[in-house]
Amino acid sequence: MKTKQIFRKLLRRLRGEPEMTAQMMIELISSLEHTREGECSCDEVYAIADQYAESNLSGEDVERLKPLIHHHMKMCQECGEEYRALLRVLEGSLAN
Numbered sequence: 001m002k003t004k005q006i007f008r009k010l011l012r013r014l015r016g017e018p019e020m021t022a023q024m025m026i027e028l029i030s031s032l033e034h035t036r037e038g039e040c041s042c043d044e045v046y047a048i049a050d051q052y053a054e055s056n057l058s059g060e061d062v063e064r065l066k067p068l069i070h071h072h073m074k075m076c077q078e079c080g081e082e083y084r085a086l087l088r089v090l091e092g093s094l095a096n
């Protein structure tokens with residue numbers, strides 16, 4: 001991802017500055033990606049939530065495949081709850 005490359009470069013340049021730690025940079029990168037991608041609005045998460053839930057239930061590593069969605073589900077209480085409800089419904093329909 002382009003942002004990561006830019007920040008990796010920046011990180012190399014900043015190395016030696018004690019007030020900017022690698023951990024801080026990583027957090028900055030993820031928060032930037034979070035806002036930058038535009039994939040994480042509640043509407044968009046909601047639009048693919050069923051797909052995401054199905055992937056999750058079929059054993060796919062959604063945390064790795066869709067990190068932005070995963071992050072949103074964790075950070076956004078509303079979407080997280082919707083998602084867990086959806087998971088329960090899907091699990092129920094699979095059991096039948």
Ligand SMILES: [Zn+2]
Binds near residue numbers: 041042045077078080
């Ligand atoms: Zn949300």
